[in-house]
Amino acid sequence: MEKVGIVGYYQVKPETDIQMSRPEMIFYAARGALDYAGLKRDDLTTVISATNDYYDGKTISNCFTVEAGGAYLKDESKVEMDGAHAVNYGLMRCLSGHHKLALVWGASQPSTFYYSCIRVLENDPTFDRPINLLNDYTAAALGMRAYMNKFGVSVEDIAKVGVKNHKNAAKNPLAWNEAQLPDITVEDILNSEMLSNPVTKLMHALPCDGATALVLAPEGLAKKIIDDPVWITGVGLCQETYYLGDRDLSISVSMEKAAQKAYKLAGINDPRKDIDVVELFEHSAYEELVLAEALGLCEKGKGSSLSSEINGEIPINPSGGNIGAFTPCATGITRIIEAVKQIQGEAKGYQVKDANRAIAHGQIGFCAQNNIVFILEGGKR
Amino acid sequence: MVRLEYIKKQYTRTRRVHGNWYLASYQYKFNVKRINQCLEHLRKGELVGLKCRSCNTVSFPPRLICPKCLKMPDEWVHLRDTATVATFSGTYAQEAGDTEPRPYPVVAIRQDGSDTTWLANLPEGYDFFKVYVGMPLKVKWAEDKKGDFSDIEYYEPIEDPSIEMNKKEEAEK
Numbered sequence: 066m067e068k069v070g071i072v073g074y075y076q077v078k079p080e081t082d083i084q085m086s087r088p089e090m091i092f093y094a095a096r097g098a099l100d101y102a103g104l105k106r107d108d109l110t111t112v113i114s115a116t117n118d119y120y121d122g123k124t125i126s127n128c129f130t131v132e133a134g135g136a137y138l139k140d141e142s143k144v145e146m147d148g149a150h151a152v153n154y155g156l157m158r159c160l161s162g163h164h165k166l167a168l169v170w171g172a173s174q175p176s177t178f179y180y181s182c183i184r185v186l187e188n189d190p191t192f193d194r195p196i197n198l199l200n201d202y203t204a205a206a207l208g209m210r211a212y213m214n215k216f217g218v219s220v221e222d223i224a225k226v227g228v229k230n231h232k233n234a235a236k237n238p239l240a241w242n243e244a245q246l247p248d249i250t251v252e253d254i255l256n257s258e259m260l261s262n263p264v265t266k267l268m269h270a271l272p273c274d275g276a277t278a279l280v281l282a283p284e285g286l287a288k289k290i291i292d293d294p295v296w297i298t299g300v301g302l303c304q305e306t307y308y309l310g311d312r313d314l315s316i317s318v319s320m321e322k323a324a325q326k327a328y329k330l331a332g333i334n335d336p337r338k339d340i341d342v343v344e345l346f347e348h349s350a351y352e353e354l355v356l357a358e359a360l361g362l363c364e365k366g367k368g369s370s371l372s373s374e375i376n377g378e379i380p381i382n383p384s385g386g387n388i389g390a391f392t393p394c395a396t397g398i399t400r401i402i403e404a405v406k407q408i409q410g411e412a413k414g415y416q417v418k419d420a421n422r423a424i425a426h427g428q429i430g431f432c433a434q435n436n437i438v439f440i441l442e443g444g445k446r
Numbered sequence: 447m448v449r450l451e452y453i454k455k456q457y458t459r460t461r462r463v464h465g466n467w468y469l470a471s472y473q474y475k476f477n478v479k480r481i482n483q484c485l486e487h488l489r490k491g492e493l494v495g496l497k498c499r500s501c502n503t504v505s506f507p508p509r510l511i512c513p514k515c516l517k518m519p520d521e522w523v524h525l526r527d528t529a530t531v532a533t534f535s536g537t538y539a540q541e542a543g544d545t546e547p548r549p550y551p552v553v554a555i556r557q558d559g560s561d562t563t564w565l566a567n568l569p570e571g572y573d574f575f576k577v578y579v580g581m582p583l584k585v586k587w588a589e590d591k592k593g594d595f596s597d598i599e600y601y602e603p604i605e606d607p608s609i610e611m612n613k614k615e616e617a618e619k
Contacts, residue, residue: 084459122465177462190474192507192595196552196565198537203552206535214533214579261537262549262574306513310554310563311505314533 066330069159070287070294071441072280073102074402079241079275079390082176087121088133091172094278094395095135098168102280102290109280110164112136114143115151115171115394119183135168147171147346148277149397149427149437153300155281165286171395172276180272180393187431189307202269204431205349206261208314212351213263215315216366220263224254226350227268227388229374234385236375236415237403241273241390268350268388275392277399295405299333299440301326309431320359320426320436327424328361331440336361341420342407343373343381344400346428350388356433357381360424375415383407383415397427401439408443477510483522484508489593493525493585495560506560507595525559529601531581532556532563536574549574555583555601567600582606 075097077083077090085093091114099106114134118124127134127143134141144151148171155167184200193199212218228249234240235247246253249267257267287294303319303326305312312318324336333339343360347353354368362379363371373381382389384403387396404423406412425439484507487494496508498519503512505519512519536549551574554563568577569586583601591597 086460191476192564198539198550198552199565200537203535203537206537207533207552207554210535210579211533259538259549261535261552264535308509308562310532310556310565311509311513311561 066298066300067160068284068296068298069156070282070284070296071401071405072282072287072290072294073098073100073104074279074405075101075277076239076399076402077172077276078239079273079392081241081243081273083174083274087172087174088130090174090274090276091130091133091170094170094172094276095133095168098170098278098280099135104166104280104290106135109135109139109166109168111140111142111155111158111167113151113155113158113167113169114141115146115148115169115398116143116173117145117394119186120173120175120178120393122178134170140164146435147397147427147429147437148395148399149346149401149425149439150302150429150435152279152281152398152401152427152439153302153437156297156300159281159283162283165283167281168278169281169398170276170278171392171398173272173393173395174274175272175393176274199431201348201431202260202264204309205269205352206264207309208355208432209263209349209351211314212355218354218366218369220255221251222369223351223354224251224268225369226347226353227254230350230353230382230386230388231267233375233383233415234389237384237389237412238414239390240385243271243273244385244389264349270348270387270391272391272393275390275395275399277392277395277402279398279402279405293409293444295408296442296444297439298442299327299329299331300438301328301330302435302437304435305430305433307430307434312432314432315355316365317355317359317433317436320356320433320438321361323436323438324360324424327438327440331442333422333440336424337363337379339422340379340424341422342383342404342417343379343424343426344384344386344404344407345382345424345426346387346396346400347382348387348391348428348433352433353381353386356426356436360438375417380417383412383417397437400427401425401441404439404441408441480510481508485593488595488597489591491587491591491597493527493557494522495525495557497521497523503562504560505562506557507564509562523559525557527585528604529555529557529583529585531577531579531583533579534574534577551577553577553601566598569600569602572603576603580608
């Protein structure tokens with residue numbers, strides 16, 4: 066695959082109730098990403114956004130964010146999925162040769178709506194919606210139960226993932242304040258409010274306000290813009306069936322297939338050796354284990370014994386991951402940005418030593434229905 | 447006066463402006479002709495699933511399309527009235543009449559003979575802490591059947607022979 070470089074990025078600090086309007090938040094993200102790369106708005110050729118009409122409370126919500134997102138008189142389009150899918154769209158446009166610079170941003174403000182109630186509207190209207198109980202954490206609970214039952218994993222093992230991510234988030238200044246818990250223990254997680262048995266509040270990613278943006282450029286141009294662009298060398302995505310009942314929730318087939326595609330493009334044979342750091346989008350703590358297993362980082366059911374701390378064998382989510390800050394629609398872009406920071410050596414406080422090749426992941430749907438995997442590489446090796 | 451108080455609230459930089467997005471009367475179309483065969487059986491107290499002829503996957507409730515083969519399954523197969531719990535949760539919700547959030551069981555049930563699961567009811571007030579994966583269930587039919595999925599009033603837990611067997615095995619050890 067021809068390489069596309071990430072030349073600029075910006076994250077608006079996620080907050081429970083951000084004191085900004087939506088366009089303002091998007092403006093800071095878009096402007097910040099352009100400033101990082103030292104570009105003018107005129108240099109952009111295309112703008113891709115990731116938002117959701119339900120979250121924004123209006124249809125075709127991108128027509129209201131044209132000015133803020135830098136899309137005035139530009140080739141603009143929107144992805145109503147995770148931010149990582151928008152990056153894939155921008156990547157394809159760059160690879161087509163018709164576009165030179167792509168600005169990709171994602172944003173949402175869950176403080177203005179009830180996130181878990183909106184997720185109910187995502188359900189199949191015949192069988193699942195009338196129950197009125199199937200939302201993000203009920204789906205996570207069904208998956209977690211299936212995973213625990215199949216592989217004999219204990220609740221404590223899964224809570225440890227929450228502990229790791231909350232501790233990592235405490236080192237990341239751009240994580241959500243309420244998720245930055247340096248002294249958290251397994252007991253704290255298990256004793257926190259029960260959302261949906263066995264999922265407790267602290268092992269689940271709770272939504273907060275935020276916006277992120279990044280700038281993509283084709284190989285030749287990227288080198289001219291900054292000295293050390295991080296390259297996207299592989300990408301793979303895969304969609305599962307909607308119905309939870311049709312899937313085995315204890316594994317993730319779509320993640321496996323997406324990862325295989327991305328590994329093939331990037332020429333990776335053994336992900337355990339070749340990958341230095343992984344940034345996963347996990348809705349709930351158990352999902353990180355399922356997804357890490359699907360990436361081939363360990364055997365199925367053995368995810369909890371993987372050494373995934375910042376100084377571990379394969380660090381997963383050194384930034385705190387999605388539990389550290391979950392900004393719907395923007396979080397996939399955040400995962401990519403965090404992986405870029407690790408490769409550039411700019412992750413102060415949570416830097417993984419000698420990271421040069423990273424996985425960033427985005428997903429959408431209940432129990433990781435649709436997965437997208439990016440392989441990012443620096444120029445050190 | 448109320449309005450002034452609202453402005454004075456702690457928000458100094460932004461103010462929440464309330465808006466509505468009316469989608470409550472949205473309609474969608476559902477292929478009734480296809481599912482009617484299943485509903486007719488339900489009225490008679492029988493269970494049928496749809497089997498895909500190319501991959502032999504049986505779905506209950508019947509799915510319109512087989513995702514693996516991209517074909518419309520059209521072979522109806524009879525299913526037993528027993529089922530098992532595939533996975534479950536008790537989700538904490540506060541519905542009308544509740545003073546505080548309480549666990550509502552959400553149970554994914556696999557009808558014996560089918561390859562898919564669906565979310566269905568357990569008996570009203572059943573303690574979800576007693577539910578486990580692999581728990582055997584039996585359909586409790588509604589008294590006057592209307593020919594829809596509410597004819598399956600709930601799934602009744604039945605005696606699980608594997609518990610006795612496990613106990614015996616452990617005793618032998």
